[in-house]
Amino acid sequence: MLTYDPEPFVQVVREELEARGITHVELAERLGRDENTVGQQLRGRRRVRKATIDRYAHALGIAPAVFFGRMRACGCTRSSE
DSSP, rough: OOEEOHHHHHHHHHHHHHHHHHOOOHHHHHOOHHHHHHHHHHOOOEEEHHHHHHHHHHHHHHHHHHHHHHHHHOOOOOEEO
């Protein structure tokens, strides 16, 4: 399974939340996820899958390709697990 470093993911999500004035609670609602689950993901303790990144990009209203590009700019690396 292809996974990505959590730090760039978290950085991009936090920047988008701030820019859009969205809380992580509102993001959880948009994702249809539990607030605690989203909070754990935003603490960046685990690598993230492409499907997760795609869901967050859509919930934030940006194209997944743009989201991935911003992650790469932040030094994102990937690995197969």
